[in-house]
Amino acid sequence: MENGETPMFLRNELISCLLLIGACCCVLLSGCESKKPAMPPEKATIAISTSLNSVLAKIADSKGFFREAGLDVALQLHTSGKAALQSLLDGKADLATSADTPIMFAMMKGARLSVLTTIQTSTRNEAIVARKDRGIASAADLRGHRIGVSLGTSGDYFLDSYLVLNALSRENVVLVDLKPEELSNALLQGKVDAVSSWNPLVTNLRKALGERGIMLNNESAYKETFNVVSMQAFPLQRPEAVRRLLQALVKAERYVIANPQESKQIISEFSGIDIASLASIWNDFQFNISLNQSLLVTLEDQARWAIKNRLTDRRDLPNFFETLYIDGLMSVKPDAVRVIR
Amino acid sequence: MRIRTRLKIMTAASAALVVIMALLLFWSQHRLTTATKANDLADEIVSNVFDRNTLRSDYLRNNNQRAKDQWFSKQDQIRDLLKKVPSLFVSIDDREIIDDMHKNVDGSSAVFQQITENRNLAGNGQRHQLQANEIENRLTGQLLLKSYDTIADARRLQEASSQLIASTQRTAAWVSLSIIASLAIFMIVVVWSLGRIISKGIENLRLGAAAIGAGDLQHMIPLTGEDEFAEVAGAFNMMSANVAESHAALEQEIDERKSAADRIVQLNRELNNTVSQLQGANQELEAFSYSVSHDLRAPLRAMSGFSVALMEDFGDKLEVEARTYLDEIVIGSRHMGQLIEGLLTLSRSTRGELRRDSVDLSVMANRIRRELEQTEPERRVEWRIEPGMSTLGDERMIEVVMRNLLGNAWKYTSGRAEPVIRFYAELDNGVYFFCVADNGAGFNMAHAEKLFQAFQRLHRQEEFTGIGIGLATAQRIVHRHGGTIHGYGEPDKGATFKFFLPLGEEREKREES
Numbered sequence A: 001m002e003n004g005e006t007p008m009f010l011r012n013e014l015i016s017c018l019l020l021i022g023a024c025c026c027v028l029l030s031g032c033e034s035k036k037p038a039m040p041p042e043k044a045t046i047a048i049s050t051s052l053n054s055v056l057a058k059i060a061d062s063k064g065f066f067r068e069a070g071l072d073v074a075l076q077l078h079t080s081g082k083a084a085l086q087s088l089l090d091g092k093a094d095l096a097t098s099a100d101t102p103i104m105f106a107m108m109k110g111a112r113l114s115v116l117t118t119i120q121t122s123t124r125n126e127a128i129v130a131r132k133d134r135g136i137a138s139a140a141d142l143r144g145h146r147i148g149v150s151l152g153t154s155g156d157y158f159l160d161s162y163l164v165l166n167a168l169s170r171e172n173v174v175l176v177d178l179k180p181e182e183l184s185n186a187l188l189q190g191k192v193d194a195v196s197s198w199n200p201l202v203t204n205l206r207k208a209l210g211e212r213g214i215m216l217n218n219e220s221a222y223k224e225t226f227n228v229v230s231m232q233a234f235p236l237q238r239p240e241a242v243r244r245l246l247q248a249l250v251k252a253e254r255y256v257i258a259n260p261q262e263s264k265q266i267i268s269e270f271s272g273i274d275i276a277s278l279a280s281i282w283n284d285f286q287f288n289i290s291l292n293q294s295l296l297v298t299l300e301d302q303a304r305w306a307i308k309n310r311l312t313d314r315r316d317l318p319n320f321f322e323t324l325y326i327d328g329l330m331s332v333k334p335d336a337v338r339v340i341r
Numbered sequence B: 001m002r003i004r005t006r007l008k009i010m011t012a013a014s015a016a017l018v019v020i021m022a023l024l025l026f027w028s029q030h031r032l033t034t035a036t037k038a039n040d041l042a043d044e045i046v047s048n049v050f051d052r053n054t055l056r057s058d059y060l061r062n063n064n065q066r067a068k069d070q071w072f073s074k075q076d077q078i079r080d081l082l083k084k085v086p087s088l089f090v091s092i093d094d095r096e097i098i099d100d101m102h103k104n105v106d107g108s109s110a111v112f113q114q115i116t117e118n119r120n121l122a123g124n125g126q127r128h129q130l131q132a133n134e135i136e137n138r139l140t141g142q143l144l145l146k147s148y149d150t151i152a153d154a155r156r157l158q159e160a161s162s163q164l165i166a167s168t169q170r171t172a173a174w175v176s177l178s179i180i181a182s183l184a185i186f187m188i189v190v191v192w193s194l195g196r197i198i199s200k201g202i203e204n205l206r207l208g209a210a211a212i213g214a215g216d217l218q219h220m221i222p223l224t225g226e227d228e229f230a231e232v233a234g235a236f237n238m239m240s241a242n243v244a245e246s247h248a249a250l251e252q253e254i255d256e257r258k259s260a261a262d263r264i265v266q267l268n269r270e271l272n273n274t275v276s277q278l279q280g281a282n283q284e285l286e287a288f289s290y291s292v293s294h295d296l297r298a299p300l301r302a303m304s305g306f307s308v309a310l311m312e313d314f315g316d317k318l319e320v321e322a323r324t325y326l327d328e329i330v331i332g333s334r335h336m337g338q339l340i341e342g343l344l345t346l347s348r349s350t351r352g353e354l355r356r357d358s359v360d361l362s363v364m365a366n367r368i369r370r371e372l373e374q375t376e377p378e379r380r381v382e383w384r385i386e387p388g389m390s391t392l393g394d395e396r397m398i399e400v401v402m403r404n405l406l407g408n409a410w411k412y413t414s415g416r417a418e419p420v421i422r423f424y425a426e427l428d429n430g431v432y433f434f435c436v437a438d439n440g441a442g443f444n445m446a447h448a449e450k451l452f453q454a455f456q457r458l459h460r461q462e463e464f465t466g467i468g469i470g471l472a473t474a475q476r477i478v479h480r481h482g483g484t485i486h487g488y489g490e491p492d493k494g495a496t497f498k499f500f501l502p503l504g505e506e507r508e509k510r511e512e513s
Helices: A008-030 A052-062 A081-089 A100-108 A154-165 A180-188 A201-212 A233-237 A239-258 A260-271 A275-282 A293-308 A326-332 B003-062 B065-088 B092-123 B129-213 B228-317 B320-349 B361-375 B395-412 B445-450 B470-480 B504-512
Strands: A042-049 A071-078 A095-099 A113-122 A126-131 A146-149 A174-177 A194-198 A213-216 A224-231 B357-360 B382-385 B390-393 B420-428 B431-438 B484-490 B494-500
Touching (some): A042 A052, A052 A071, A052 A224, A081 A100, A095 A100, A100 A113, A100 A224, A100 A293, A113 A326, A126 A154, A146 A180, A180 A194, A180 A201, A194 A201, A201 A275, A224 A233, A224 A293, A239 A260, A293 B129, B065 B092, B092 B129, B357 B395, B361 B382, B361 B395, B395 B420, B395 B470, B470 B484
Parallel strands (some): B382 B420
Antiparallel strands (some): A095 A224, A113 A224, A126 A194, B357 B390, B420 B431
């Protein structure tokens, strides 16, 4: 290439070469190209709790992953998963995010639900915040004290397990059934001596009480799972909507793993918890899409617990396996399905 | 670009692609090895968790220390395996799973520990059995779900490694295919391109060669590019230009030679004319000379005869002076007669048909020797005549040559005390020369050119008589035979005359020409 110029014939050869290679690559890659949704967006209303459990759903909505997946989603906000689930049961939402305990209770009452996926797990989300000034310094001190709890929620089940593991029982304490949004004031105003709930409420309460407060937890007591549920008819009638929903959630899962700071920022604004507090508890959560065998164990354990403590009228265990809608996640992220079949 | 450079580039590109493929294969192999190890590790974790579950069941059923210890030992093994996991699983997703597994394993230990403590408390009576049962029920539930989760996570790692194996194989296959396709395309393009360049170059050269072959020496092959063909075309064009130039020069030279040849023909023609004229003049001159010589003999004879008659008839009446005058007339007439005789001999040597006789020179020499000895019987001369010498030629003329040469030797050795005359043959440069040598008066070689000129003499008449025409006659005869004759001498040392006569065909050819 004298004079620093590419000779014409060499240019021609290079162009021919590149065109041929390009054409070849196009042919080779044509089989790998993913198909984009061509169908119109499906509408869906999702009832979610404003707690940290619904991170993936909120991220999927904020980052437009639902839209990209071909889903026109309307988020319906609730203070708890139980309330969100109730919205689903009332027919006000197509889907809901909820912890295992409300799902178990709903099914024990005969609700025909489908669990589409687990979106979060944690052994540290639930905790008891107690007032030291009411004489509570350890688990054993709970005996005889008034404990605020939203019955039928994961806070309820955690409290029960925590008491049992500490050689106590529900009968040894005074349970005060409160709505999740009522718990903070009840504790701060002294209406109760302790509350059993979940984040960010417990962290905020612990912070608000300062030296007067204590947080009690036992990771062996309970592993919370937060799930996306629908009525059983929904995935059968709208399997494509379920597939798109799961696609968006998987995308959100990857986003949260890859962008933890941005994710925290979004959730901080959404849940009202300051970013520092959020960061301190962020790692207590696993925001993973999955359907695990352990969910069945949890639901059955809770069902046995509910029956034993006569928290439900039902005396036998429903088949929770039938509750799991496996096909949806299998079509989107098969390795996330770990249910023994 | 030069074809050699193109070939080098092609070779380098091919080599680079081969190296890339080799690196890719190496990379694939490395990834496959890592993924296989990871797969095996995940498998081992699953296997260990199952073992641990069996031990858990064993312990819960039998409450034995051995099963408890084995459970914790198995737990340690699972932890050790988990420590190896991060080096084999590096993706963010995998890290999440690994974190979860650590939490589950640690959680399992805590739960199992609480189960054993609960049992101890119940066993010691510190905890009510029903309460302990409820606690264990809750804890075993948690332990079970953690086992499920651990197995689920290990299975995910297993699948991740399986996917890595599959994706590596798929990637390697696609990339290899792409590289091979690229290499093939590259080779096809380059070979096609080279083929086009070569065929075009050869076609240009062929057309150029054909045009030049057809006589168009001004034809120039178009110079395109900077490859070897352009160089060959350039050299070809230079060659054809040189050929054209040489051709023009050659044509000019041919014209000049043609003119020169015409000129030579013209000159030859003129020369032939001149030669013819000269031959005619010569013949006329010789005829005239012969005629004059011949015709002069009669009046000379009359003049000499009448002078003798005048002396015989009226000698006594004439005065002494008158008789002296008459004697001078007689002597002059005799000398003139000799001159005329010589001239006639000279003339005869160039006239008449040349015969081809077999001549025995030795015999001839001996005969002449005897004749000479008879003319002067008192002289004693040593003759050395080599026997057996013979040649082909006109015998009468050759005898004239021999008489002249031997006669001269006889004459010029007259003053020698021990005169020697030799006649012999001598090989000189492949040619046989007949030589007549004597030790007589000899001559100065500085005047050798006069030897064979008529009427030229190197000695005074008073020393040696003669008319100076013998050697000229001998030379003419030898020349007529196509031969040569040379004379060598030194004053008072003698002289040698060498002549040769071409024999056979050569002589005949010369005769014909």
